[in-house]
Amino acid sequence: MTVLDDLRGxxxxxxxxxxxxxxxxxxxxxxxxxxxxxxxAAGIRAQGLRDLRALRAALPDTPLIGLVKDGTSGVYITPTLTHVLAVAETGVDIVAVDGTRRQRPDGRTLADTVAALRERYDVLVMADVAALADAQAAVAAGVDLVGTTLAGYTGGAVPHDPDLDLVGALAARLPVPVVAEGRINTPEEAAEALRLGAHSVVVGTAITRPAVITSRFAAALVTSRELS
Structure with missing residues (x-):
């Protein structure tokens, strides 16, 4: 069984x-x-070298997707080869990188970055994309799987709902596994992503961000009081 087999469905x-x-x-x-x-859950996605090392040590047999964030805008998800190599060194199974067509801070292409990584580590690469064209370019660059992580986050107002249309479009057109990720807030949305062809589904905020979850309940009660 491979890591991708472990995560299927x-x-x-x-x-x-x-x-x-x-x-x-x-x-x-x-x-x-x-x-x-x-x-x-069948696997964990996490960010930051400190946390990735801790997770790998504590959960040596759990599929682990790792990344680092450098900044809060533009290309900030594992943005350079230096970041990519540092994440791979922690022992993750999959390195997640920005897979959009935007210029990377170190001037390297995604294809150059993937090739340089594979010269040193036997690890899978996940491209976090925002659009079909991003995904197609990332596959051509040699990535192993593609996630919809950045759909809705590369310009303009961020939508409330997940981009399930993009999940379906990628699953229908790409020769690599597609991971549904981004604003998936309910079990029903997660199940729909699988129905549309996702290989697996990543959920974060709706499960592991208690302050955000609490704020939604608190806001609903404020609204209820104002209407009563």
Whole structure:
């Protein structure tokens, strides 16, 4: 069985915390991951070298998708070869990178980055894309799987709903597995992504961001009070 076989038709839970959040600690991230696995997740997606090392040590047999974030806009998901190599060094199974057609900060093409990575590490590469054309270019660059992670995040207002249309379009056209990711907030949306052809589904905020989840409930009660 390969990692992709392990993830086929299954849920991956994104366990991340922004700097300064109460959960921003490796022990907390590992606890989140263990809880997700107990609930039925097949794999974990996480960011930051510190947390990736902790997760790999604690969960050596769990499929792990790793990335680093450098900045908050533009190409910031594992944006350079230096970042890519550092993530691979932590022992993850899959390195997630920005797979859009935007210029990378180090001036390398995605194809150059993938090739340089494979000279040093036997690891899969996941391209986080925003559109079909991104995905097609990423596949041509040699990535192993494609995620809809950046759909809706590369310009303009961020939509509320997941881009399930893009999931279906990628699944119908690409020769590599497609991962549905981004704003998937309900089990029904996750199941629909699989029906549309997703290989697996990544859910983060709706499961592992308690402050965000709490704020939704609190806001609903505020609205209810105002209407009553």
């Amino acid at each position: 299954r849920l991956v839970v994104s366990c991340q915390a922004d700097p300064g959040e109460p959960l921003d600690d490796p022990a907390h991230i590992v606890a989140l991951a263990r809880s997700a696995l107990r609930g039925g």
